[in-house]
Amino acid sequence: MIDTEALRTQPELTGENIVLAQLDESCFEPAWRALREPETIRLTGTHTVFTEDQIRTWLASRPGLDDRADYAILRKEDRGYLGEVVLSDFDGDNRSAAFRIALTGPDVFGKGYGTEATKLILDFAFDVVGVHRVSLEVFDFNPRAQRVYEKCGFVREGLQREALWWDGEWHDVVTMAILKNDPRP
Ligand SMILES: CC(C)(COP(=O)(O)OP(=O)(O)OC[C@H]1O[C@@H](n2cnc3c(N)ncnc32)[C@H](O)[C@@H]1OP(=O)(O)O)[C@@H](O)C(=O)NCCC(=O)NCCS
Numbered sequence: 001m002i003d004t005e006a007l008r009t010q011p012e013l014t015g016e017n018i019v020l021a022q023l024d025e026s027c028f029e030p031a032w033r034a035l036r037e038p039e040t041i042r043l044t045g046t047h048t049v050f051t052e053d054q055i056r057t058w059l060a061s062r063p064g065l066d067d068r069a070d071y072a073i074l075r076k077e078d079r080g081y082l083g084e085v086v087l088s089d090f091d092g093d094n095r096s097a098a099f100r101i102a103l104t105g106p107d108v109f110g111k112g113y114g115t116e117a118t119k120l121i122l123d124f125a126f127d128v129v130g131v132h133r134v135s136l137e138v139f140d141f142n143p144r145a146q147r148v149y150e151k152c153g154f155v156r157e158g159l160q161r162e163a164l165w166w167d168g169e170w171h172d173v174v175t176m177a178i179l180k181n182d183p184r185p
Contacts, residue, residue, distance in 0.1 A: 001095075002090060002092050002129055003129050004066040004067070005066070006124075006128050007065065007066045007090075007129060008065065008066035010063075010070075011124075013120045013123075014076070014120075015117075016116065017076050017112065018076055019074045019079065020073060020074070020085065020117060020124075021072050021079075022062065022063050022071065022072070023059060023084055024060065024063050024072075025056060025059045027059055027081055028056055028059055030080075030104055031055065031059065031084070033105075034083065040102055040104065040105055042166070042167075043142050044100075045139060067090050068086065068088040068089075068090065069088075069121070069125075070084065070086050070088075071084065071085050071117075072084055073101075081104065082108050083102050083103035083104050083108070083117075084102060085099075085100070085101040085117045085118065085121050086100050086101070087099060087124075087131075088100070094133070095131050095132035095133065097129075097131050097133075097134050097135075099118075099121070099134050099135065101114060101118060110144070115151055115152060119152050122134060122152060122153070122178065122184060123184070126184075131180065132180050133180070135157075135175065135176065135177035136149065136154065136176050137173050137176075138174050139164055139171055139172075139173060140171050140174060141171060146176075151185065152185070153178045153182050153185055154177060154178045155176060155182065156176050157175050157176060158174075158175045159172050160175065
């Protein structure tokens with residue numbers, strides 16, 4: 001069974017260099033800046049242009065939900081906002097969930113934060129919430145993300161051919177997943 005109470009209360013998850021804390025309205029300024037960062041927009045394939053109001057409303061409505069976990073990734077030393085990592089699309093019958101992550105921009109890429117955040121939220125999903133399977137989608141032009149996911153134990157399962165239209169070209173979307181009993185290096 002999925003522990004919906006764990007999702008509702010979303011405990012803070014502490015790693016070596018980061019803390020995962022409930023995403024909420026206090027994250028508005030850096031989250032809003034990140035939504036206008038071209039490299040993050042490209043790597044997440046975000047076609048939608050959000051308004052400030054939409055983002056404020058979205059952030060304010062995150063705490064207390066029991067069907068997803070929206071975490072802010074914070075630098076441990078000063079609780080500076082580094083991005084978000086999310087478990088969503090919970091399927092209680094099949095104990096599965098979807099995963100996504102986005103750091104704020106190139107100044108914080110490649111410093112190990114993404115790997116640490118992914119490991120922390122996977123441990124939470126499997127060991128606390130009781131999930132059996134976590135899946136994700138990643139674009140063919142994002143080898144850094146694919147490397148991070150493989151490092152954390154995700155296994156490549158398939159390829160959705162030409163599922164993304166970006167910058168005048170079609171791109172393939174790789175699907176990956178990790179099961180509860182897969183190695184989590
Ligand atoms: C994807 C993302 C979460 C990864 O987090 P990160 O903190 O930047 O990554 P880390 O520093 O933890 O690890 C990067 C790894 O990728 C490797 N890497 C970097 N560039 C690479 C490339 N072009 N090809 C292959 N591997 C690459 C690094 O060497 C490192 O692996 P290593 O530890 O074995 O050396 C982050 O870059 C991000 O948010 N990017 C923008 C949004 C995004 O891409 N989201 C994912 C959408 S599916």
